[in-house]
Amino acid sequence: MESQRSITINGNRLSFSPGETILDVAKRNSIDIPTLCHLKRALPSGVCRVCVVEVTGARNLLPACATPAADFMEVQTESAKVVEARRLIIKLMLSSGNHNCAITGSDTTDWTRFQLSVHKDDNNDDLCPVWGDCRLQDLAYRYQVSADGLERLPCPYPMETVNPFIVRDFSRCVQCGRCVQACNEIQVNNAIDFGYQSSRTKIITPGDRPLKDSDCVFCGECVQVCPVGALVEKNARYNVRQWDVKKVKTTCSYCGVGCQLYLHVRDGHVVKVTGAEGSLPNDGNLCVKGRFGFDFINSSERLTRPLIRKDGELKEAGWDEALNLVAQRLGTIKDQHGPDSIGVLTSARITNEENYLAQKFARAVVKTNNVDHCARL
Amino acid sequence: MTNTIACIEKADVILITGSNTTENHPVLSAFVKRAVHFNNSRLIVVDPRRIKIAGFAHQYLRPNLGTDVAWINGLMHVIIRDNLYNHDFVDTRTVGFDELKQTVEKYTPSHVEKITGIAATQIEDAARMYAGARVGSILYCMGITQHVSGTDNVKSLANLAMLCGFLGVEGGGVNPLRGQNNVQGACDMGGLPDVYTGYQKVISPELRAKMETAWAVTGLPDQPGLKVTHMVPAAHDGKLKAMYVIGENPLVSDPDLNHAEKSFENLDFLVVQDIFMTETAQKADVVLPSCCFAEKDGTFSNTERRVQRVRKAVDPPGEARDDWRIIADISLRMGYNMGIASAEDIFEEIRKVTPSYAGISYSRIDKVGLHWPCPTDNHPGTPILHKEQFSSGKGVFHGIDWIPPAEQADDTYPLYLTTGRVLYHYHTGTMTMKSEGLNERVPECFVEISPQDADRFDLEEGVSVDIASRRGTITARIAISDKAVVGTIFIPFHFARAAANKLTNAELDPISGIPEFKVCAVSLSRAA
Ligand code: SF4
Ligand code: SF4
Ligand code: SF4
Numbered sequence A: 001m002e003s004q005r006s007i008t009i010n011g012n013r014l015s016f017s018p019g020e021t022i023l024d025v026a027k028r029n030s031i032d033i034p035t036l037c038h039l040k041r042a043l044p045s046g047v048c049r050v051c052v053v054e055v056t057g058a059r060n061l062l063p064a065c066a067t068p069a070a071d072f073m074e075v076q077t078e079s080a081k082v083v084e085a086r087r088l089i090i091k092l093m094l095s096s097g098n099h100n101c102a103i104t105g106s107d108t109t110d111w112t113r114f115q116l117s118v119h120k121d122d123n124n125d126d127l128c129p130v131w132g133d134c135r136l137q138d139l140a141y142r143y144q145v146s147a148d149g150l151e152r153l154p155c156p157y158p159m160e161t162v163n164p165f166i167v168r169d170f171s172r173c174v175q176c177g178r179c180v181q182a183c184n185e186i187q188v189n190n191a192i193d194f195g196y197q198s199s200r201t202k203i204i205t206p207g208d209r210p211l212k213d214s215d216c217v218f219c220g221e222c223v224q225v226c227p228v229g230a231l232v233e234k235n236a237r238y239n240v241r242q243w244d245v246k247k248v249k250t251t252c253s254y255c256g257v258g259c260q261l262y263l264h265v266r267d268g269h270v271v272k273v274t275g276a277e278g279s280l281p282n283d284g285n286l287c288v289k290g291r292f293g294f295d296f297i298n299s300s301e302r303l304t305r306p307l308i309r310k311d312g313e314l315k316e317a318g319w320d321e322a323l324n325l326v327a328q329r330l331g332t333i334k335d336q337h338g339p340d341s342i343g344v345l346t347s348a349r350i351t352n353e354e355n356y357l358a359q360k361f362a363r364a365v366v367k368t369n370n371v372d373h374c375a376r377l
Numbered sequence B: 001m002t003n004t005i006a007c008i009e010k011a012d013v014i015l016i017t018g019s020n021t022t023e024n025h026p027v028l029s030a031f032v033k034r035a036v037h038f039n040n041s042r043l044i045v046v047d048p049r050r051i052k053i054a055g056f057a058h059q060y061l062r063p064n065l066g067t068d069v070a071w072i073n074g075l076m077h078v079i080i081r082d083n084l085y086n087h088d089f090v091d092t093r094t095v096g097f098d099e100l101k102q103t104v105e106k107y108t109p110s111h112v113e114k115i116t117g118i119a120a121t122q123i124e125d126a127a128r129m130y131a132g133a134r135v136g137s138i139l140y141c142m143g144i145t146q147h148v149s150g151t152d153n154v155k156s157l158a159n160l161a162m163l164c165g166f167l168g169v170e171g172g173g174v175n176p177l178r179g180q181n182n183v184q185g186a187c188d189m190g191g192l193p194d195v196y197t198g199y200q201k202v203i204s205p206e207l208r209a210k211m212e213t214a215w216a217v218t219g220l221p222d223q224p225g226l227k228v229t230h231m232v233p234a235a236h237d238g239k240l241k242a243m244y245v246i247g248e249n250p251l252v253s254d255p256d257l258n259h260a261e262k263s264f265e266n267l268d269f270l271v272v273q274d275i276f277m278t279e280t281a282q283k284a285d286v287v288l289p290s291c292c293f294a295e296k297d298g299t300f301s302n303t304e305r306r307v308q309r310v311r312k313a314v315d316p317p318g319e320a321r322d323d324w325r326i327i328a329d330i331s332l333r334m335g336y337n338m339g340i341a342s343a344e345d346i347f348e349e350i351r352k353v354t355p356s357y358a359g360i361s362y363s364r365i366d367k368v369g370l371h372w373p374c375p376t377d378n379h380p381g382t383p384i385l386h387k388e389q390f391s392s393g394k395g396v397f398h399g400i401d402w403i404p405p406a407e408q409a410d411d412t413y414p415l416y417l418t419t420g421r422v423l424y425h426y427h428t429g430t431m432t433m434k435s436e437g438l439n440e441r442v443p444e445c446f447v448e449i450s451p452q453d454a455d456r457f458d459l460e461e462g463v464s465v466d467i468a469s470r471r472g473t474i475t476a477r478i479a480i481s482d483k484a485v486v487g488t489i490f491i492p493f494h495f496a497r498a499a500a501n502k503l504t505n506a507e508l509d510p511i512s513g514i515p516e517f518k519v520c521a522v523s524l525s526r527a528a
Helices: A022-028 A080-095 A108-122 A135-142 A178-186 A221-225 A288-292 A319-337 A352-366 B006-010 B026-038 B052-056 B068-081 B087-093 B097-104 B109-116 B120-131 B150-163 B183-188 B205-215 B228-236 B257-265 B323-333 B343-353 B436-441 B451-456
Strands: A006-009 A012-015 A052-055 A074-076 A166-168 A193-195 A202-204 A231-233 A246-251 A260-266 A269-275 A307-310 A313-316 A342-346 A371-373 B013-017 B042-046 B059-061 B136-140 B174-176 B242-246 B269-274 B286-289 B298-301 B306-310 B415-420 B446-449 B464-468 B473-480 B488-492 B520-526
Touching: A006 A022, A052 A080, A080 A135, A178 A193, A178 A221, A178 B026, A221 A231, A221 A269, A246 B306, A269 A288, A288 B026, A288 B436, A307 A319, A319 A342, A319 B242, A319 B269, A319 B286, A319 B323, A342 A352, A342 B228, A352 A371, A352 B183, A352 B205, A352 B242, A352 B298, A352 B323, A352 B343, A371 B183, A371 B228, B006 B026, B006 B136, B013 B026, B013 B120, B026 B042, B026 B052, B042 B052, B042 B120, B059 B120, B068 B097, B068 B109, B068 B120, B068 B150, B087 B150, B109 B120, B136 B150, B150 B174, B183 B298, B205 B343, B228 B257, B298 B343, B451 B473
Parallel strands: A006 A074, A342 A371, A342 B242, B013 B042, B013 B136, B042 B059, B136 B174, B242 B269, B269 B286, B415 B488, B446 B473
Antiparallel strands: A006 A012, A052 A074, A166 A231, A193 A202, A246 A260, A260 A269, A307 A313, A307 B286, B298 B306, B415 B520, B446 B488, B464 B473, B464 B520
16 A cells, blocks of 8 residues: 655644645644635746745745645744735735725824825725725734835836726735636636836736726626725625624526626615525636626515506506405406416526415315416526 | 536636627636636637637637527537547447437538538537647537527537537536526425426325425426426416516516516516516516515526525515525415525425435535435435436437427518627616616616628618617617628616517427427617
8 A cells, every 4th residue: 555645734744645735634624824826727827926835854844735745744834934025916906906994004104105195096085995904914914014114115006996806906906816716717808917117017908998898797706806995896895894784695696607696785675696605506706797786686676565457557556456366366366267278387597485385286185287487488 | 507616617628609708607617718828728719709708719609599409410420520529428428429410310411501600611620629629628508508499508518518429527527607696596396397306206196295294285297387387378378367476587588578577467466576666567466575586595506507605694674584484384275384594494394305405404505515416314316417328328419309489580571689688787678777886887778790791781870760670660780890600689678668568579499399489580760
C-alpha cells in the first residue's frame, strides 16, 4: 500500500491527496487561512496574495490557494512574517480607492478631506454602501490595519450607472479578479476581463463599453462575488444595509432549474436577492430573472381583495361573500349539468401542496377528472 | 430529467435540441458551457434559430421547422449502418430494435437532407460524434414538444439515447428542461386529467379505491378528464360550463387566442385565482387574490425531480390568501372538509398516497432537496433514473416516421413563424413586467427576422409590421438578427398587447394534447 502523504500546518501533521492545495488541506481541517480573491469552482489565480503562508525552505511567502500541498512540507499560516505581509497588502488595498468605512483611517483632517471627496464622487454622504459587509473591511479589522499615512490616489475612471441593475464603482475596485472569474469560469458569459495596464488597470468589457452594450446578461454573479463595494445592485445601493435585513432561503419561482436563493427582507418587503451558496443545483448562481426580477412581489398592482362581477363589472367584495358564491355556483352547475361540466386549471406556478389540493378538489369534491395545467404551453 | 443538472458536466457529448438554454434555463446553461470550456465536452446544437448556445457548439445543425423526427432518424440510420450502437445495452435492456432498424433504414443522410435542410455530411458527423461518446446527454425543451409530432419527437430522442446505451448512467439521459418552476410538481401532484399523484392512473380500480379510502369519499370518476387544450373547445361548444383557474393566464399562453377568448366568454361561470389582474382574470365572474411564492410555505419540484422547500418571507398584500387555504375554504362550503391547517399537513398527506414521495419530509429537505422516487424515510432519493431497468422493465424502441407540420407556408402566408421566450421575461410577463429593469432590457414585442428576409420584404430595423396568420393579426417591430433562419421569423409570446398566440395554430399532438406553437404560416406587411 502506498504510504500516506502528509503535510505539516502550524505543527499539525495532516494527510492530503494529490492535487490538493495548501488552502484545501487547511480548509478541510478547519485551519483558517484568510483569502480574498479565491473563488470556489474557479482556478486559483493568486493575484491578491492575502492567503500567503510561510513554507519552510521556500525563499518567498507562497499563496496557499495556488500552492500544491507536498509531502513533508511545513507551513506556518500566521507567522510574524506572514502577518506583516498581509498587513501591507491590506493597507495598499485600503489606500487604493474610496474605501470610506470606519476602518480606513483615524487622522481627522485627512479623514475629513477624504470623506468629502468620496461624497462628491458618490453623490451620497453615507459611509461605503457595503460597510459591514465587506471582505476587505473584515481583513483590515482582523489585522488591525488602517490606511493612515499613505497617499490616496484618485481613481481615473468614473462610476458606471447606466444599466438598470448594477453600479460599477471603479474607485472601490481592488482588482481581485473575482468578477472576471465568475463571469468567465462560472457563468461563462465572457462579458468582462482585465483591461489596460498597471496603475490604470480596469475591469472592462470588450471595447470598454458599458455593460448594457456588451455581452453581459445581468446574471449578477459578479456582484455576488465582489468582496468590496465595487459592484453593487443598483436598487440596494445605499438603500439596503446588511444589518437591517432578515434572509430567508427559498426556491426561485421562475424556471424549472429551481435555483436556491435568499430573499433579503426589510420591513416586510423583499429588497434584494442573492444566490444560496453551497446548495445544489445552483451553488450560488442565479440569472437576471431570479436575482433582479422580484419587484412583482411588492407591486401596487397585486390583487388584494376578492372581486365579484356585478352588473358587468368586477367589484370588491368580502371573502365570505366570494367564497360562498363560488361554492354555490359550482354546486349548482354540478347538479344541473353534471361534474364533467366543470374544469379546474391548476398551475405550474403554485406549490406541490396547492397542486395536490387543487386536483383533490376536482376529483373528490367536484367529482371530475377535468383537471390540468398550462405548463406545456 | 432522467439525470441531474450537475450530471451534465459529466457528459462527454451534450446534444441540445429545441432549447434556447441560455435564455430560458440560464443557470443550467452554465453547466453546459463549463463542460464545453473546461471539461472538453463536445456540444451538438440542433435548432432552427442560431441561438447563443450554438456559439459554444462544435456542431450546429439547422433543421427546417417541424422536421425533428427526420434528423433523429437520420442520426440513428448512420449509427446502425456503421455499427456504432451499444449492442450490449440494446440486447439486454431493450426490445423492438428490429422495428427501429427497419424504420430508420430509409432515412439515409441524403434523404434526411431533403426533408430537414441539414447537409448529409453534418448528419454523418453528428451521428459519429454522439455515438462515439463514452456517455452523452440529451437536453430538450419545448422546441421538441410543441409540435403535432411532439410525442414522436420525444420518443425519437429516447430511441437515440437507448441505441447508444446512454440511459441510467451518470452524464447520460434524456433530459426535458421544464419551462416553469413547478411544472414537474404540477404533474407529480396529479394536476393532469388521467393520473393522481405520482402518475397513479385514474382508470385503475385499485388506485381509485385507494384514493377513495384516503380521501374518505366514494364514486371517484373512473375515466380520464379533459386536457386543457380540450377544455377550451368544450367551453366553446357549451359542454363545459364552469372553470376554476388557479395561477394561470391561458388568455395569453393558449394557442389561437381569438378562439380561446370566445370560449372563455362562453362559460357560465369563471373563477380566477391569481396574484395579478391577468387577461384571464378580466373575464372572470369571481377573482380571488392569492399569495406569491415569497409569501408561502411549501415545496416545488424542479426539472431534475428535486423536491425543494419554499419558505414564507413576507406577508401577503391586503387580504390575499394562500392558494391552499382558498381551495380548502371553497371545498368546505361544498361539503367536504380537507382537514388541513398548514402546507406541511398537506405534504404529509401527499406522502401517504404517493409512493414516490413517501420518504420525503420537510425535515429531510430542510437544507438540501431530495430527488424522487424516494420511497422510504431512509432512502437517499434517486438522482438518476433507469439505472438497472426501466420502470416498465425493458426499454421499448418505437419505429417512428416523420410527418410534416400541420400548417405549410403558401403564397398568402409565405413565412413560417416560431414562438418562444427571451431572457428578460417569463411566460405571460405578469411577474417580470413589474420590474422596470427587465422592461428596460426588452420593453416590447418584436419580430426577429433574418437579414435576407428583411431585404426580401424591404423592411428596416425597428419598423412596425403587421404579422397575420389564418387566425389573427398582431403588430410588432422588426428586429433583424442572424439568429433567424431564412424563411422563418420568431416572436416571443410574453406580450399581451402583441400576443403571438393570436397567430399560432391550436392543432394538437394527438397524444400529449400540446399545441403546435412552434410552427405556423404567416404573412408580413408594413403596418399602416
Ligand atoms: S452580470 Fe453576469 S454577465 Fe454581466 S458582467 Fe457580471 S457576471 Fe458577467
Ligand atoms: S469589481 Fe470587485 S470583484 Fe471585480 S476585480 Fe474589482 S473588487 Fe474584485
Ligand atoms: S435564477 Fe434563473 S435559472 Fe435559476 S431558477 Fe430562477 S429563473 Fe431559473
